[in-house]
Amino acid sequence: MEEIGNLMHGFAVALTWHNLVFMLVGILLGVLIGVLPGLGGANGVAILLPLTFTMHPTSAIIMLSCIYWGALFGGAITSILFNIPGEPWSVATTFDGYPMAQQGRAGEALTAAFTSSFVGALFAVLMITFLAPLVAKFALKFGPPEYFAIQLLTFCSFVGMGREPPAKTIAAMMLGFALAAVGLDTMTGTLRMTFGQTQLLQGFDFLVAVIGLFGLGEIFLTMEEGLAFKGKSAKIDPAVVLRTWAQLPRLWVTSLRSCLVGCWMGVTPGGATPASFMSYGMARRFSKDGDKFGEGQIEGVVAPETAAHAAGTSALLPMLTLGIPGSPTAAVLLGGLMIWGLQPGPLLFVEQKEFVWGLIASMYLGNIAGLLIVLTTVPWWAAILRIPFAIIAPVIVVICAIGAYTVHNNMFDVVMMLGFGVMGYLFKKLRYPLAPLILALVLGDMAETSFRQSMLLSGGSMSIFFANALVGSIVTLAILLLCWPLIGYLLDRWRASQGRPKRA
Amino acid sequence: MASNGKQPAGAIATRWVEIGVAVALVVVGAIVILDSHRVGVGWAPDGPRSGYFPNIIGWILAAVGAWIVGETVYRWKSLESKVFVEREQLKPVLQMLLPTIAYVALVALIGIYVASMIYIGAFMRVQGRFGWLKSLAVAIAVPVAIFLLFEIWFLVPLPKGPVENLLGY
Numbered sequence: 001m002e003e004i005g006n007l008m009h010g011f012a013v014a015l016t017w018h019n020l021v022f023m024l025v026g027i028l029l030g031v032l033i034g035v036l037p038g039l040g041g042a043n044g045v046a047i048l049l050p051l052t053f054t055m056h057p058t059s060a061i062i063m064l065s066c067i068y069w070g071a072l073f074g075g076a077i078t079s080i081l082f083n084i085p086g087e088p089w090s091v092a093t094t095f096d097g098y099p100m101a102q103q104g105r106a107g108e109a110l111t112a113a114f115t116s117s118f119v120g121a122l123f124a125v126l127m128i129t130f131l132a133p134l135v136a137k138f139a140l141k142f143g144p145p146e147y148f149a150i151q152l153l154t155f156c157s158f159v160g161m162g163r164e165p166p167a168k169t170i171a172a173m174m175l176g177f178a179l180a181a182v183g184l185d186t187m188t189g190t191l192r193m194t195f196g197q198t199q200l201l202q203g204f205d206f207l208v209a210v211i212g213l214f215g216l217g218e219i220f221l222t223m224e225e226g227l228a229f230k231g232k233s234a235k236i237d238p239a240v241v242l243r244t245w246a247q248l249p250r251l252w253v254t255s256l257r258s259c260l261v262g263c264w265m266g267v268t269p270g271g272a273t274p275a276s277f278m279s280y281g282m283a284r285r286f287s288k289d290g291d292k293f294g295e296g297q298i299e300g301v302v303a304p305e306t307a308a309h310a311a312g313t314s315a316l317l318p319m320l321t322l323g324i325p326g327s328p329t330a331a332v333l334l335g336g337l338m339i340w341g342l343q344p345g346p347l348l349f350v351e352q353k354e355f356v357w358g359l360i361a362s363m364y365l366g367n368i369a370g371l372l373i374v375l376t377t378v379p380w381w382a383a384i385l386r387i388p389f390a391i392i393a394p395v396i397v398v399i400c401a402i403g404a405y406t407v408h409n410n411m412f413d414v415v416m417m418l419g420f421g422v423m424g425y426l427f428k429k430l431r432y433p434l435a436p437l438i439l440a441l442v443l444g445d446m447a448e449t450s451f452r453q454s455m456l457l458s459g460g461s462m463s464i465f466f467a468n469a470l471v472g473s474i475v476t477l478a479i480l481l482l483c484w485p486l487i488g489y490l491l492d493r494w495r496a497s498q499g500r501p502k503r504a
Numbered sequence: 505m506a507s508n509g510k511q512p513a514g515a516i517a518t519r520w521v522e523i524g525v526a527v528a529l530v531v532v533g534a535i536v537i538l539d540s541h542r543v544g545v546g547w548a549p550d551g552p553r554s555g556y557f558p559n560i561i562g563w564i565l566a567a568v569g570a571w572i573v574g575e576t577v578y579r580w581k582s583l584e585s586k587v588f589v590e591r592e593q594l595k596p597v598l599q600m601l602l603p604t605i606a607y608v609a610l611v612a613l614i615g616i617y618v619a620s621m622i623y624i625g626a627f628m629r630v631q632g633r634f635g636w637l638k639s640l641a642v643a644i645a646v647p648v649a650i651f652l653l654f655e656i657w658f659l660v661p662l663p664k665g666p667v668e669n670l671l672g673y
Contacts, residue, residue: 051658167571171529174565178536181558185543190554193539216604223596224589390632394624395646397604401611401620402650406660411612418608422601426525429588430518448557456551 010357022063027370030070035381038219038396041071042328046207047403057340058355062362069366072312073374076113077381089272089308092280096300107240113305118371120306123259124313125363135321139346144453145464149474151447157268158436160481168432176437179204180444199412206441207407212417213434215400217424258303262310266326272311279307328435331442518586526572533566615665617647
């Protein structure tokens with residue numbers, strides 16, 4: 001098979017000493033980022049992106065994607081030991097992970113979490129290996145209407161699958177599009193919404209927004225909670241690891257289900273966070289010990305971790321093949337591709353074979369390395385969390401400021417980061433989702449271009465979005481997802497009026 | 505967060521913040537619509553004008569913002585007990601926000617290294633109540649590490665001020 005040959009070639013690229021070192025550095029940095037409050041996959045990668053501008057693109061993406069895997073692993077450590085989710089996608093892991101740690105089964109919970117993360121990622125990477133080339137080949141035939149339809153599907157799925165109120169999801173998204181429109185309109189050369197300010201000519205950079213919204217916003221929230229990290233001690237000895245591994249195969253149904261949920265949510269950008277909740281909920285409903293969930297069930301750790309990692313990894317599939325990221329972190333990586341001079345999209349698989357397959361091979365290696373590293377180094381990370389927040393907080397703010405500055409070597413970006421930080425705090429507290437805002441900011445220009453090109457083709461008629469079976473069915477699916485909260489609401493009303501028990 | 509009955513004195517009610525943010529969204533939407541009309545929302549000989557797409561976005565944003573305002577007013581009574589943030593919680597947030605604003609201003613004035621030193625040191629002294637020695641150690645170590653990493657190894661220049669100039673950078 002062609003994919004296997006390509007993959008082997010990719011391993012040859014990834015397995016140079018040079019790239020292995022970057023991989024290791026990436027994983028360690030990633031776990032650190034995942035453990036620290038205020039630094040996460042998205043803004044961590046955003047901050048480090050400027051450091052990679054001079055690196056070879058393949059090495060750069062290997063390091064940055066490994067930071068992403070590391071952050072996915074790291075989130076579980078704080079959830080289980082400290083009951084503090086280091087990342088939004090590990091919130092569901094705290095439900096059963098922390099009770100297990102309280103019962104003195106921290107080692108077991110951590111082993112289960114790391115191993116299922118690994119399984120989820122592996123499943124998603126296998127899917128990427130065999131599905132991505134097909135999708136890319138298929139997408140080569142796409143025209144502007146198809147692209148816009150896919151983007152529409154991306155955004156509608158946030159509304160349909162998100163946990164936040166639909167009105168707020170739409171509001172966050174539209175705000176992202178509006179911010180993306182600021183500056184020079186690349187199609188006509190007109191200046192939009194700059195109001196004579198030269199600072200706004202370049203528009204809002206989403207990297208700055210990511211650092212502000214996720215970084216500073218998170219720090220403010222953490223300050224509000226007045227954190228005193230009181231955690232369980234962590235040591236994983238090999239006997240516990242082996243004993244836990246012996247237990248895990250019995251949970252293969254849960255694992256498989258979580259993998260599928262994760263991949264689905266990652267490809268259609270529901271994202272890792274809803275995937276973890278959904279998977280946890282399904283595990284509780286289908287398990288015969290469902291009522292014991294929340295008291296320290298190992299299944300309650302396996303399900304969300306598998307799904308989160310599968311979603312986080314498979315979010316790279318649409319990014320690589322269509323140029324449409326499935327998560328904020330994938331969006332940041334996409335930004336990186338463009339800065340390194342690579343055009344994301346289906347042609348990447350034709351023109352940049354070495355890059356694509358080097359990246360895919362590094363996903364296998366990075367996750368194996370990640371599993372081994374986190375299993376052996378858990379006590380260190382737990383120790384880092386015991387550093388008082390009064391030291392960590394200002395240092396993280398300094399790092400965020402540097403990250404925002406180095407994007408364009410522009411002081412104004414640091415001021416904007418501060419503004420985005422306050423906005424992130426308000427939005428988080430009022431339950432406005434941040435991921436759609438970021439994705440709209442990233443995809444705004446692309447979506448607008450494909451929309452305008454479609455309108456050009458059709459002379460201003462919306463009928464072009466139903467012109468053929470492919471684009472028509474994608475748009476219909478998108479509209480269905482957009483209306484999903486409404487449909488669900490009406491169904492509930494109807495069932496209630498029928499006198500049947502309400503849907504959970 | 506939600507407490508029963510009346511909200512405690514000195515707390516900020518969620519409903520006011522909710523309305524404030526939603527009104528801001530409507531205003532942003534209106535600005536987008538106005539600016540789109542300025543550059544043209546219709547068709548030029550070469551296709552849709554620059555304001556064509558943002559105009560649609562602006563209208564949706566304003567409509568959704570208005571919807572959230574309406575929903576909040578509709579549920580005004582039932583939202584009475586919801587507390588956005590209590591005064592004791594607001595204090596640490598402001599203690600973080602205000603020094604950070606000062607820090608950003610300082611970075612613009614005297615460069616990032618000295619500003620970071622002052623910021624980290626002061627924060628540790630005042631917030632964390634650390635001793636002088638410990639505060640100074642961290643306040644000096646972090647900027648030095650950043651200097652080595654960015655300026656020396658990765659050759660990424662960061663904003664500098666008079667002190668760095670004195671040292672020859």
